[in-house]
Each structure stands twice: as C-alpha cells, then as structure tokens.
Amino acid sequence: MIAMAMAIISFFLWGRLLLRAARLRAEFFLRVPLMFGLGCFAVAWMLFVFLLGGGRLTQPIAFAVCATPFAAAIGEGFHRLFRGKGAPVFAPPRRRVNAVQVICLLFALCLAATVLRNSQQLPLAGDARQIWGYKAKIIYYESLYSEDFRSATQLHQHPNYPLLVPIIEAYCYALAGGVDDLRVKMLFPVFYICLLMALYAEARRHAGPVLAPVLAAAFAAFYPLTYNMRGLGEGSASSGYADVPLTFFYTTGAILLLRWLSARGGEGRTLFAGGAMLAAAAFTKNEGLPLAALACVAAIFVLLVRRVSRRELIPLLLMCAAVLAVLLPWLIWRAGLPVIDEDYPSRLTFEGIRYGLANHAGAILKYSVDRSTPLRTTGGFKPPDAWSLFWPALAAACSLYIVRCFRGNTAFITVLLGGHTLLYFVILLVVPPSAWDISNLLHFITHRLFMHFSGIALILFALLLSDS
Amino acid sequence: MTEKTADAARGMRARLSARRIILVAMMMVVALFALLDAVRFFRRAWLLPEAGVSDRAGQIAAALSDGVKRAPEGSTILVLLLPGDYREIAYVVYHAPPSPDAPLKLSSPESQAPVPFEGRSLLFAWYDPSRPPEIAKMLASRNDQRPGSRLGGAVMVSWRLAPEGETAFALLYDAEGRVK
Numbered sequence: 001m002i003a004m005a006m007a008i009i010s011f012f013l014w015g016r017l018l019l020r021a022a023r024l025r026a027e028f029f030l031r032v033p034l035m036f037g038l039g040c041f042a043v044a045w046m047l048f049v050f051l052l053g054g055g056r057l058t059q060p061i062a063f064a065v066c067a068t069p070f071a072a073a074i075g076e077g078f079h080r081l082f083r084g085k086g087a088p089v090f091a092p093p094r095r096r097v098n099a100v101q102v103i104c105l106l107f108a109l110c111l112a113a114t115v116l117r118n119s120q121q122l123p124l125a126g127d128a129r130q131i132w133g134y135k136a137k138i139i140y141y142e143s144l145y146s147e148d149f150r151s152a153t154q155l156h157q158h159p160n161y162p163l164l165v166p167i168i169e170a171y172c173y174a175l176a177g178g179v180d181d182l183r184v185k186m187l188f189p190v191f192y193i194c195l196l197m198a199l200y201a202e203a204r205r206h207a208g209p210v211l212a213p214v215l216a217a218a219f220a221a222f223y224p225l226t227y228n229m230r231g232l233g234e235g236s237a238s239s240g241y242a243d244v245p246l247t248f249f250y251t252t253g254a255i256l257l258l259r260w261l262s263a264r265g266g267e268g269r270t271l272f273a274g275g276a277m278l279a280a281a282a283f284t285k286n287e288g289l290p291l292a293a294l295a296c297v298a299a300i301f302v303l304l305v306r307r308v309s310r311r312e313l314i315p316l317l318l319m320c321a322a323v324l325a326v327l328l329p330w331l332i333w334r335a336g337l338p339v340i341d342e343d344y345p346s347r348l349t350f351e352g353i354r355y356g357l358a359n360h361a362g363a364i365l366k367y368s369v370d371r372s373t374p375l376r377t378t379g380g381f382k383p384p385d386a387w388s389l390f391w392p393a394l395a396a397a398c399s400l401y402i403v404r405c406f407r408g409n410t411a412f413i414t415v416l417l418g419g420h421t422l423l424y425f426v427i428l429l430v431v432p433p434s435a436w437d438i439s440n441l442l443h444f445i446t447h448r449l450f451m452h453f454s455g456i457a458l459i460l461f462a463l464l465l466s467d468s
Numbered sequence: 469m470t471e472k473t474a475d476a477a478r479g480m481r482a483r484l485s486a487r488r489i490i491l492v493a494m495m496m497v498v499a500l501f502a503l504l505d506a507v508r509f510f511r512r513a514w515l516l517p518e519a520g521v522s523d524r525a526g527q528i529a530a531a532l533s534d535g536v537k538r539a540p541e542g543s544t545i546l547v548l549l550l551p552g553d554y555r556e557i558a559y560v561v562y563h564a565p566p567s568p569d570a571p572l573k574l575s576s577p578e579s580q581a582p583v584p585f586e587g588r589s590l591l592f593a594w595y596d597p598s599r600p601p602e603i604a605k606m607l608a609s610r611n612d613q614r615p616g617s618r619l620g621g622a623v624m625v626s627w628r629l630a631p632e633g634e635t636a637f638a639l640l641y642d643a644e645g646r647v648k
Contacts, residue, residue, distance in 0.1 A: 111506055114513045211492065214499045221502035226509050386502035393494040400487045463489055 003176035004183045006066055008190055011168075013069030015039030017207050024269045029201035030255070033194035034273065037252055040245075041068075041280035045326065047171060048283075051144040052329055057167075104213035106294035106329025108220045111114055115226055116300040119185040119238035128240030133181055136169035140179060149337065160337040162330065164283040165242045185240045192237035195248040196220050202255045203462035211465055219458050222387045224451040235448040243448045244284045251455030253277035253292070254416060257299050258459070261409045268315050272336055275319040279326045287452065290326075296320045298415040305411065311405050347430040358439045364428050367442040372450055390452075394457055401464045410463045413456055421455045541587040 015035030019026075028032060043065060047057060055061065080194075138146050149159055172184045199217035206460040207215060220223075225244065227236050237244045256274030260267070277297055281288030299316055370377045372391040374384040382388070398405050431438055 107506065109504075110510065114510055118513055211495065215495065218495070218499045218502035221506045221509065222504060223509075226505075227512070303617070383503060385505050386498050387505075389498050389501055393498055396494060397491050400490065459492075461495070465495070 001183060004163050004172055004180075004186050007172045007175050008167075008187065010040035010066040010069055011036050013039065013073050014042045016453060017069050017072055018042060019273075022269045022273065024267075024273050027201055029197045029204070033198040033201075033248070033252055034277075036194045037249055037280060038273070039137075040168055041164065041249075041276060041283065043171060043431050044167040044280075044283065047142075047167050048163055049329055051139065051167075052333060054143070054145065057139060057170050059174050059177050062171055065171065066175055080452070089275065096210060101213045104217035107217045108196055111220045111226060112189060112196075114188065115192055115237045116189040117238075118227065119189050119240075120182060121238075127234070128185075128241070128335065131161055132165045132242055133169065133184075133240060135161070135163065135166035136173065136184075137179060137181075137461045138329075139163075139166055139170040140173040144333075160286070160334050160339055162283045162285060162288070162334075164280060164334055165245060173448075181240075185238065188237050188240060191245045191248045192225060195225075195244065195251060195455065198248070198252045198255055199458055202258070205462075206459075206466040207462040208465075212462065215458060215462055215465075218386055218390070219285060219454070222390070222451070222454060223385060224387065224447040224454075234444060235451065241448075242285050243451055245450055246281055246288055247455055249277050249281035249284055250288060250291050251459075253281060254295055254456050255459065256455055257295055258409055258412055261299060261412055271315055271319050272322065275323045276326070278426065279323045282323075282327055283330055291420065291452075292323060294419045294423060295416060296323075296418060298412050302409065302412045303417055306356050344427055344430055346434060348426070349430075352430040353426065356426075356431070359433075360429050363438050363442055364425060366375060367439075367446045371446040387447075390454075390457075390461075394461055397461055397464045399433055405460075410460070413460045413463060416455050417453055417460055420456070424449050424452075 001404045011247060012032075012035045015038035018038045019031065024034070025031075046065065047061075050061070051057065138149065168187065169184045172181050172187070174184075182354070196219065197217055199219055200212055203215045205213035206212075224235060225237050227238070235241045253274045253276075256270050256277060258268075260271040260274060263270075278288075278292035282292045296316065296319070300313065303313055303316065366377045369375055372388060374381045374388045374392075376382050404410055430443070431441060
C-alpha cells in the first residue's frame with residue numbers, strides 16, 4: 001500500500017517537474033491532472049526506453065525513478081525555505097466557491113470513493129487480466145525481450161497493444177518488491193478523478209461556475225466510468241482496463257489544443273503539453289494513435305478555415321513532429337511484434353468497407369442506439385439513466401445550435417467528435433469476421449467506445465451552453 | 469437601427485434565450501438521473517456486499533461461472549489450470565462439438581470425467597507447462613466461435629489459483645465430482 005502511494009505521488013511529482021521545466025501555468029483543476037498525466041507518461045516512456053535497451057525493471061531502478069522527483073521537490077523546498085523564492089507549488093484557487101460547487105464536489109468525492117472501493121477487487125474482468133495485467137507481469141518477471149512478446153509459439157494475447165498501463169503497473173510491482181494485482185488497481189480511480197478535474201476546469205471556462213460543476217458531476221456518474229451492466233465492470237474506472245486512462249489522456253490533450261486555439265498565437269508550451277497528452281494516449285491504447293492524428297487534423301482544419309498564415313501553422317506541425325518523434329521507439333518496436341487476431345489496417349480497403357457496410361453497419365447502428373439512448377433495439381424503452389439521456393440531449397443541443405457547432409473554436413471539438421465517431425464506425429466495419437462475431441464484439445465494447453469520446457462530447461455541451 | 473430590425477434583434481435574443489433554457493433544462497434532467505444512478509451505484513457498492521467486494525475465492529468462482537456460461541449450451545468445456553508465476557491462470561476453453569483429439573495434454577485423471585454444469589460438461593485439467601506452444605494456439609483461436617470449430621474460445625478466469633483458487637474450484641466441483 002505504501003509503495004502504491006509512493007508510486008502515485010511520484011507520478012504527480014514527475015509531472016510537476018515537467019510543468020515547472022516547461023513553465024506551463026494552468027489553474028488548479030487542470031494543473032493537477034496534467035501533473036499526473038505527464039508524470040505517468042514520462043515514467044512509462046523512460047522505463048520503456050530503458051527496457052528497450054535490454055534493462056530489467058528491478059527494485060533499485062524503480063527506487064531511482066521514484067526518488068528523483070522526491071529529491072527535486074525536497075531540494076526545491078529547502079531552496080524556497082532559505083531563499084524565499086519561487087512560485088508556490090500549489091497556488092490555492094482564489095475564486096469564491098458557491099453552494100453548487102460544494103454540493104457537486106461532495107457528490108463527485110462520494111463517487112470517487114466508491115470507485116476506489118470497487119477497484120480493490122481482483123482484476124477479474126477480461127482485458128485487465130489477460131492484456132494489461134498480464135503484460136505488466138511479463139515485464140516485471142522477465143523483460144521486454146521475453147518470449148511472450150515475440151515468439152510466435154508463446155504469445156500472450158494482443159502482443160502489439162501499447163505498454164503505458166503495463167509499464168506503470170510493473171513499476172508499482174518493482175517498487176513494492178512483488179506483484180500485487182489488487183492494490184495496483186488503485187491507479188485507475190486516480191485517472192478517473194483527474195479526468196473529472198480536467199473536464200470541470202474546461203467546462204468552467206465555457207459554462208460558468210454554476211453549470212460546470214453540475215455537468216462534471218453528471219459526467220462522474222456515467223455508468224461506463226463507474227460500473228456497467230456486466231458484473232465485472234469491464235472498462236470502468238475500477239476494472240483495471242486502459243479505457244479510462246485513454247479517455248483521460250485524449251480528453252486532456254484535446255482540452256489543451258482547444259486552449260491553444262482559443263488564445264490566438266497562444267503559448268507553444270500549451271500546445272506541446274497537449275501533444276504530450278496525445279502521445280500518451282497513443283502509448284495507452286492502439287486507438288490513441290489515430291485519435292492523436294485526428295486531433296492534429298482537426299486543429300489544422302480550424303486554422304485553415306481561419307485562413308491563418310503558414311507561419312501560424314508551424315507550431316502545430318512542429319508539435320505533430322514532436323509527438324511522432326516521442327512515439328517512434330514504440331512504433332518501431334511494435335512493427336516487429338506479431339499480430340495474432342486483429343489486423344484492422346490491412347482490412348481498410350474499399351472491399352473491406354463494402355463488406356462491412358453490407359454485413360456490419362446494421363449491427364453497429366443497432367448497438368449504438370441501444371447503448372446511447374433509452375430506446376431498446378428490440379422495441380420499447382429501457383429505464384433511462386444519465387448516460388442514455390446525455391447523448392440524445394447532446395444531439396438536441398447540436399441541432400438547436402447547429403451553426404455555432406461549426407463556428408470559431410467550437411468547430412475544433414465538433415470536427416473532433418464527428419471524426420472520432422466516423423473513425424470508430426469505419427474500424428468496426430472492417431472487423432475481421434474470422435476474429436470476431438460483430439454482435440458479440442459490439443455487445444461488450446460499444447459503451448467503452450462511447451466513453452472514449454464522452455469527455456469531448458461534454459466539452460461540446462459546455463461550449464454550447466456558453467453565453468458568448 | 470430601424471424599428472423592424474430592432475424587433476428582429478429582440479426576437480433573435482428571445483429565441484437564443486429560449487434555446488439556452490432548453491439546453492439548461494436538458495442538462496438538469498441528465499444531472500437528476502445522474503443523482504439517481506449514483507444512489508444505485510452507492511447502494512450496490514456499499515449496501516449489497518455480495519455485489520461489491522467479496523472474498524477472493526468467491527470472486528474467482530463467480531468469474532469461472534461467468535466464463536462457463538459464455539459457452540453454448542451442450543458444449544464441453546475444458547477448465548484449464550496453468551501453474552507457475554504469472555501463468556497461474558485458468559482458462560475456460562470450450563469446444564463444440566467435443567473433440568477426442570483436443571490439442572491439449574490433459575495431465576489430470578479427473579479431467580477424463582466430464583461434470584455436468586449449467587447444461588454444459590466441464591473437464592478440469594492442469595495444463596502441462598512443458599508444452600507452452602499450446603497456449604499460443606489456444607489464444608489464437610480464442611475468439612473463433614464459429615459452430616464446429618474445435619476450440620471454441622477461452623476465457624481466463626484467474627491469476628492465482630493456488631491456494632485461493634483451489635477453494636474457488638471446490639465451490640464448483642466437490643470431492644465427489646459433483647458441481648455445486
């Protein structure tokens with residue numbers, strides 16, 4: 001338990017170091033998630049490069065990674081004590097709080113405590129065991145060059161899935177000096193809390209201090225994040241799946257890009273921090289890579305519509321290049337890994353899409369309606385919940401404000417949301433029938449796919465609620 | 469500004485304001501249902517212990533049962549127990565129809581006696597770790613659920629079988645070979 005707490009604190013401290021180095025300033029509710037996200041990514045990336053060089057993730061290595069930001073923080077503390085200089089580590093929020101904020105905060109805290117409690121069960125849900133947790137154990141017990149990663153005769157499932165979650169889990173095991181697949185799941189509620197904080201920070205900019213906490217609190221109770229119909233809570237923040245971390249990284253990356261676009265000629269450091277979060281998304285799940293590319297394309301689209309000069313496009317293009325450079329070691333290594341049952345890119349052909357339109361499109365639409373509205377595809381209604389009411393509400397809001405959806409910076413989120421939906425639709429169209437029965441697959445992934453873009457959907461709702 | 473354009477602007481403002489009211493109302497409905505969802509979530513997690521955190525063996529048994537029920541009725545299910553550090557995993561491998569030449573070496577005598585469970589037949593076996601390539605074959609065919617395929621699929625049910633796992637399996641499979 002102490003090792004877990006140390007690991008989580010070390011992520012925050014690593015992130016804080018990076019934010020300091022980049023001199024990136026953000027309000028408390030965005031700075032804290034950024035610290036955690038950047039810290040996780042930095043530790044995972046450093047360890048990945050180390051493992052790639054043939055290293056083993058031993059306890060001394062983990063201690064060194066953990067101790068570095070602690071030493072820096074202690075050193076800075078002494079420096080401030082004796083010199084009395086430097087900005088405070090946490091500038092407390094200076095704004096006055098209202099009753100709605102307090103109620104919503106208590107509500108979100110209760111939900112977070114429940115998610116944390118639920119997370120303290122064995123990782124019994126599928127992917128948590130057989131993908132993320134399994135990879136973490138291979139990395140901890142053996143190395144990145146274990147037979148389980150490369151040998152065609154001894155593969156674990158999905159060898160080419162990204163390694164951020166397995167590496168940070170293995171880092172926790174190394175710190176603790178042994179595997180504890182139960183305590184390690186404490187990481188995931190932290191991602192959930194950070195996602196809520198980032199969403200609140202952004203929603204507040206648009207919807208104001210009364211509506212934003214209500215929006216964020218409603219988001220906190222969305223069932224795919226907290227639990228779902230399947231008893232094991234697959235995909236939720238307590239399950240040990242990588243879906244909540246992906247949603248967090250991707251949403252935070254989109255928020256930072258939106259902020260950069262909003263402040264014309266905005267700070268490059270905001271843009272690059274956004275790029276880092278998108279790179280983290282790509283290092284968390286395979287979906288993250290096309291989503292990162294999509295976010296960059298959406299930002300370029302908005303700038304082109306604004307008819308900015310080529311010079312104004314340069315920072316964005318540099319950011320894209322930086323993201324690619326950071327991901328390069330992973331992409332090169334991944335290219336050498338075997339694909340055993342899911343090879344979507346090779347099926348992205350005209351024939352594949354035509355086959356999907358004829359055979360999969362109906363099921364995709366059926367499950368999408370079933371999982372995002374109170375309608376039952378078999379007829380009638382199911383008991384409504386916040387999640388199934390949110391999507392029709394968003395559709396209604398977009399219809400009411402159709403022009404505003406494509407105006408100014410709102411266009412960035414609209415294009416991103418539209419592109420994201422289209423991307424998932426196309427990917428589902430080309431699901432190899434030999435690997436998955438499409439209905440079976442949709443049955444247990446539709447709510448998770450919706451969860452990935454629920455954060456940006458909430459930001460769009462907040463943007464439409466904006467007075468301006 | 470003429471009177472006509474001023475009226476039009478006032479009308480536009482009124483429409484905008486009405487739209488915003490609709491938006492806020494929709495948001496409040498979502499928030500209200502979020503509150504109800506949260507109450508259900510709290511109740512489920514804190515007040516219904518059997519649905520929340522339970523003992524390790526109980527969780528494994530529940531997962532095993534869940535895995536077994538994914539197989540089609542009438543199929544034969546092989547519950548494969550894998551010993552050894554991170555390979556301490558049990559797979560529920562089901563195949564329909566049962567094939568005498570299953571590519572797995574069954575090292576346990578009780579595996580020869582299928583046990584009826586929920587309309588399916590269970591075969592328990594410890595996997596022989598000296599034959600690792602079979603894991604790859606099994607996983608590669610995990611999602612192949614077409615009728616007639618020899619290995620219908622595999623569902624991993626536990627990280628750690630020993631010692632807690634054995635208790636879990638005892639919950640399903642008693643000493644006399646009956647499934648509880």
